[in-house]
Each structure stands twice: as C-alpha cells, then as structure tokens.
Amino acid sequence: MANKRATVTCPDCDLDEEFEKLAAARECIEDHRTETGHEAVWELDRLSEGVERAGDEAGVCGREGCGDKESVLFQDEL
Numbered sequence: 155m156a157n158k159r160a161t162v163t164c165p166d167c168d169l170d171e172e173f174e175k176l177a178a179a180r181e182c183i184e185d186h187r188t189e190t191g192h193e194a195v196w197e198l199d200r201l202s203e204g205v206e207r208a209g210d211e212a213g214v215c216g217r218e219g220c221g222d223k224e225s226v227l228f229q230d231e232l
C-alpha cells in the first residue's frame with residue numbers, strides 16, 4: 155500500500171512527480187514556485203475529499219483554483 159498518494163504536475167512545464175507523502179508534494183509545489191514561478195498543482199490519488207477540503211481550509215491546497223487562498227504564501231516570497 156506504499157503507492158503514490160499525490161501526483162504533482164505543472165501546467166507550465168513538464169514537471170510530473172509522484173509522492174507518497176502530501177508534505178513532500180506540497181514542498182515540491184512550493185519549491186517549484188520559488189524556483190520557476192510556475193503554479194504546479196497536485197492530484198490526490200487515494201485520499202478522501204475530506205482531506206482535500208482540510209488542506210484547502212488550511213490554505214495548503216496546491217490546486218489551480220486556490221490561487222487566491224495562497225495569498226499568505228505569496229507574501230512569503232516578498
């Protein structure tokens with residue numbers, strides 16, 4: 155059951171990485187944003203919508219539609 159749990163992809167380049175831990179996936183997204191300015195997104199594989207929603211509420215969602223909610227992260231870049 156150690157399969158991938160999240161796939162990180164980037165609409166602006168060929169980034170396509172799989173992670174077993176969401177923290178690692180999120181880190182990849184943030185690193186990618188820092189390095190390239192791209193907004194990579196993750197696709198959750200097996201996690202419930204509840205986890206996804208929790209991440210959304212916590213402001214850690216990497217999905218495209220959550221750009222506005224990531225304002226705190228954007229401030230960190232300044």
Ligand SMILES: [Zn+2]
Nearest residue numbers: 164166167192
């Ligand atoms: Zn990219």
